[in-house]
Amino acid sequence: MPVTVAEVNALYGHYTAAMVAPLPPSPLTKEPALAMLQVSTQVAECFVGSNPIFPSSPEGGLTQVDHWATELLQLDEQIRTRINGLRQTHAPFRARDEPRFINRYVGEYHNSRPYVQIMMAAEPVERMKRYCNRVCNAMLQASSSISAISVLLFVCMRDWDTLDAWQRGKWIHHEAERRGVAIRDDAIPHSLGHLASLTSRQSRRSRVPQNELRARWNGA
Secondary structure: OOOOHHHHHHHHOOOOHHHHOOOOOOOOOHHHHHHHHHHHHHHHHHHHOOOOOOOOOOOOOOOHHHHHHHHHHHHHHHHHHHHHOOOOOOOOOOOOOHHHHHHHHHOOOOOOOHHHHHHHOHHHHHHHHHHHHHHHHHHHHHOOOHHHOOHHHHHHHHOHHHOOHHHHHHHHHHHHHHHOOOOOOOHHHHHHHHHHOOOHHHHHHHOOOHHHHHHHHHHO
């Protein structure tokens, strides 16, 4: 018999999103910072990668979400390259810069935070919510034991409307890994190549100048 929602609630009802999808503790070290970048990069790949979970309509051209996702890939790569160039023992951010990085994931909706824009804008959030519900319902139907239930997936489905951008992204990251939406070293060129297949003009518009990206990062 499939596991019921009542059975899962009886065991996991006290879990909160903050418990199953916590932010890494501050001050950040190199590995947790890179792990956070992996979440945001994988979210972007789920929209504009080669095997997207949330693809745009083929005839519709680039959407605003596609632009945000492409910008996010570029920003992530800039930050990742800088962090990877540091020694393992070096802190990835100065004390005054770390809050800017954290706010890329939990800050208020702002045009300098494409990750937050994707995870909080009404249209992509509704797409993700519908997908979340389908996946979690399928998980319940396919599970004959509580041990087969993902607490993260269940809690995020239950609390979706009140999740912050980081918590929603952790759910998407978990599902993308299950689906095999891998992050590649060539994530940015690959994604931009995928977008370019729509039209070269749209692809050119999707790229954000490097000086603008730096300004957005510094002002995040």
